[in-house]
Ligand SMILES: [Zn+2]
């Protein structure tokens with residue numbers, strides 16, 4: 001804008017200069033008036049460029065206000081993090097089974113004309129439906145719907161993790177759909193659960209001695225018809241492979257799950273605002289034997305405060321674990 005303005009001013013003044021050379025007889029008064037016109041033009045250009053900057057600032061403030069209002073529609077309590085210019089933000093969502101999800105939204109400066117980009121720890125994302133009057137609330141609603149559709153998938157994965165001897169991957173995230181299961185006789189079964197049809201027989205691969213693997217493959221094929229959508233994954237597996245499957249080792253999982261289930265970090269950032277908690281590791285573990293999820297009490301306090309069903313008695317917050325929904329109680333003083 002500024003560049004274009006300068007160019008126009010120069011060309012107009014140059015044209016005026018050549019006119020002057022052509023009409024030397026012009027009076028001083030005329031020349032004065034021409035110079036005056038150039039100055040007026042310069043003022044005009046400066047004004048226009050100033051207005052352009054103003055317009056840009058105005059557009060930015062409209063963007064800012066729009067996004068703020070749209071976050072408010074979702075509820076500030078769901079916002080986990082946002083950058084300074086509100087172009088990147090994360091929301092936390094609790095699904096019907098009490099699982100906790102983080103949805104990251106990235107906004108283009110042309111938002112809402114351009115749809116936001118989304119990412120989350122899910123096996124696959126949905127294609128966002130975006131209309132001229134769509135808002136952030138619609139993104140979150142579509143995400144919640146998607147997460148609800150994945151409930152069966154996560155239930156199957158949890159059934160595997162809780163009941164079988166899973167040897168990999170270590171601490172799988174919610175997006176991971178495969179598991180390495182030790183099925184005895186030095187054999188490992190790798191299953192890949194179809195996130196869209198999690199109750200169906202999964203894709204499989206056997207690792208082990210050739211003789212064992214070939215007999216297992218035979219059973220897998222011949223007993224495929226026994227796989228029932230009405231039975232649990234573990235029941236189906238035992239039936240198809242005609243074996244007694246081993247359960248998970250009864251180990252203290254504290255050492256395996258040091259990452260905070262809310263902020264996903266092992267250590268809190270070093271920040272004076274966090275006081276004594278600054279830089280500290282996870283200091284709270286869910287009492288549920290099957291969950292044992294670790295948290296920073298600071299994160300758990302923040303999380304519990306955002307849930308309407310949380311109750312407070314003196315300096316203790318009583319609520320539900322974000323992972324297993326079992327009751328949790330955390331001291332506010334300890335956390336701050
Ligand atoms: Zn944390």
Ligand SMILES: [Zn+2]
Nearest residue numbers: 286291321324
């Ligand atoms: Zn728990």
